[in-house]
Amino acid sequence: MARxxxxxxxxxxxxxxxxxxxxxxDQTTAEQWQRDNRGYGAAYAAELAPR
Structure with missing residues (x-):
């Protein structure tokens, strides 16, 4: 998870x-990865908050 x-x-x-x-x-892979992870930080924080 840290990685x-x-x-x-x-x-x-x-x-x-x-x-x-x-x-x-590949650059297109990196671009897709960035698009897929937009907003992930907020969702991750919300998931961890109840723990």
Missing amino acids: RSALIEIAWDLPAYVISRLLGF
Whole structure:
């Protein structure tokens, strides 16, 4: 879970091109990953709050 959190944080801070070059993803994969994870942080925080 920590790895996914770190990747989400990177996706918010860096453009998809940079992510793809740094992590070895195809750029379109990095772009799709960013689109899929928009808003994930808020949902994740809401999920953890009751714990």
